[in-house]
Amino acid sequence: MALFEMITAAVQLTPVEQDHLDQARQMQAMSFAVHIPLTCFGVAFPAIILFVEWLHLRTGDPLYRRLARRWSRIMVALFAVGVVTGTILSFELGILWPGFMGAFGDVFGLGFAIEGFAFFLEAIFIGIYVYGWDRMSPKWHFASGIPIVLTGILGAAMVIAVNGWMNHPGGFDLVNGEVTNVKPWTALFGNTFFWHELVHMYVAAYIVVGFVLAGAYAWGKLRGRWGRYERTALAIPLTIACVAAPVQLLVGDWAAREVASHQPVKLAALEGLQDTTKGAPEHILGWYDKDTGEIEWGISIPKLLSFLSYHDPNATVRGLTSVPPDDRPGPINTIRFAFQTMVGIGTGLAALAALVLFFRWRKKRLPESVWFDRALVLAGPAAIVALISGWIVTEVGRQPWVVYGVMRTNEAVTGAGGVPVGYALLAVVYAGLLAALAWILLRLSRTPLGDDAEVLH
Incomplete structure (x- = not known):
C-alpha cells in the first residue's frame, strides 16, 4: 500500500518545468x-x-x-x-x-x-x-x-x-x-511490438545466462580448477547459449523489419540516414555529423539497409528529414553505436556458438585451447553489453516519445526538484x-x- x-x-504533481x-x-x-x-x-x-x-x-x-x-x-x-x-x-x-x-x-x-x-x-x-x-x-x-x-x-x-x-x-x-x-x-x-520483443528478450536471456555461467567456469579452468564437476557446469549452459545465439540473428531480423514498418524514423536513426533514399546503404562504424547529415569514416555497403529492412535492395527507406527536427530520435550517435555494438557482439557470439556446436557434433568435445577459454570469459560480459545496448536502441530510439506518437517524454517528466x-x-x-x-x-x-x-x- x-x-x-x-x-x-x-x-x-503537475510538471511545471523540465530542467x-x-x-x-x-x-x-x-x-x-x-x-x-x-x-x-x-x-x-x-x-x-x-x-x-x-x-x-x-x-x-x-x-x-x-x-x-x-x-x-x-x-x-x-x-x-x-x-x-x-x-x-x-x-x-x-x-x-x-x-x-x-x-x-x-x-x-x-x-x-x-x-x-x-x-x-x-x-x-x-x-x-x-x-x-x-x-x-x-x-x-x-x-x-x-x-x-x-x-x-x-x-x-x-x-x-x-x-x-x-x-x-x-x-x-x-x-x-x-x-x-x-x-x-x-x-x-x-500491439505489434509485443511479440518480437518477447521472443527477442527471452532468447537474449538464455544467451546472457548461458555465456555468463560458462565464462565463470572458464575463468576457473584458467586458474587450475577443472574436474568433472566444472566440465559439466560449463558444458550445460554453454550448449544452451550456443543454440540460442544463432536463433537470435533470425529474431533480430524480424525485429528490424517491424521497426522499419512501424517506426521508420528510428530505423533512420540506427543508420544515420539523413534523406529518404531508394536503395539505402548501410554504414559499418563511422560517426554521424549532424551539421552535414553524413556518416564520416564509415564503411558503406550499398543497398544493404534497404535489403535488411525490407528484403528488397531497391526499397525506399525514410530519412530523418521526413519528420520535423523535434520529432527525430537522438542523440543519433548514441543510437547508432548501441545498435552496432549489439549487432557486432551478437554476430561474434553466434560465430563462437557455431565453433562450439561444430566441435560438439564432429569431435564430441569442446575446443581445447587457452584462447577458447579466454573467449568464453569475455563472452559473458560481452553478452550483457549487447543486452543493454539493445535496450538503449529500443528506448533512446523511441525518443522524443514516451508513448510513440502520442505523448512526449518532456510531457511525462516530473516538475519536482x-x-x-x-x-x-x-x-x-x-x-x-x-x-x-x-x-x-x-x-x-x-x-x-x-x-x-x-x-x-
Whole structure:
C-alpha cells in the first residue's frame, strides 16, 4: 500500500518545468542497466537449474543434484537483488514520470498488476524450492520448481507487453486529450511490438545466462580448477547459449523489419540516414555529423539497409528529414553505436556458438585451447553489453516519445526538484548493492562441494 500511495501522490504533481529531463532519463537508464541483466537470470536461470535437476532424476548421478543445489543458492542471491532494483524501478515510474502514469495508468496498469502477482508467487515457490532440498521427495521437489519458471516468464512478459505498447500504442481512444474507452487486453497483447520483443528478450536471456555461467567456469579452468564437476557446469549452459545465439540473428531480423514498418524514423536513426533514399546503404562504424547529415569514416555497403529492412535492395527507406527536427530520435550517435555494438557482439557470439556446436557434433568435445577459454570469459560480459545496448536502441530510439506518437517524454517528466540529488544517491545505492552481490557470489563460489566431492571430480 505504501508504494501505491506514493505513486498516486506522485502522479498528482503537475510538471511545471523540465530542467532535469536529461537527469531523469539517465537515472531511469541506470536503473534499467542494473535490473535488466537480473531479469535475464529470473527468466532463464530457473529453467536451466530445473533441467539439471531433471538430469539427476533421470540418471541418478549426484553431480547433477549438487550442481542444481549450488546454482539454486545463486538464484536466491540474484532474486534478492532483483527485488531491490525492481522496487526502485516501480518508485521511479511514479516519481519521475507522473504525467505518463497519470494519463495512461488505466491502459497498462493490468500488466503491472499481473507482474506483481507473478512476483509474489515466484518468491513463494523459490522459498519452497530452496528449503525443500532435504525435506521433500525428489519428484515433488522438482515439481516445486516449475512455478518458478512459469512465474518468471509471466512477470517478464507483462513488462515487455507494456514496453511493446509504448512503442506501438493502442487499446484506447484519445478524446480532447483524455484517455477513454480503455481496452487493457488489446493494449497489452494487441500491439505489434509485443511479440518480437518477447521472443527477442527471452532468447537474449538464455544467451546472457548461458555465456555468463560458462565464462565463470572458464575463468576457473584458467586458474587450475577443472574436474568433472566444472566440465559439466560449463558444458550445460554453454550448449544452451550456443543454440540460442544463432536463433537470435533470425529474431533480430524480424525485429528490424517491424521497426522499419512501424517506426521508420528510428530505423533512420540506427543508420544515420539523413534523406529518404531508394536503395539505402548501410554504414559499418563511422560517426554521424549532424551539421552535414553524413556518416564520416564509415564503411558503406550499398543497398544493404534497404535489403535488411525490407528484403528488397531497391526499397525506399525514410530519412530523418521526413519528420520535423523535434520529432527525430537522438542523440543519433548514441543510437547508432548501441545498435552496432549489439549487432557486432551478437554476430561474434553466434560465430563462437557455431565453433562450439561444430566441435560438439564432429569431435564430441569442446575446443581445447587457452584462447577458447579466454573467449568464453569475455563472452559473458560481452553478452550483457549487447543486452543493454539493445535496450538503449529500443528506448533512446523511441525518443522524443514516451508513448510513440502520442505523448512526449518532456510531457511525462516530473516538475519536482531534487532529481540530480536522487540520481547521485541512487548511483551510490547501486554501487553498494553490486558490491554486496559480488561478495555473496564470491563466498558461494568458495563453498566446499560437500561430502561427495570425490564423486563429483
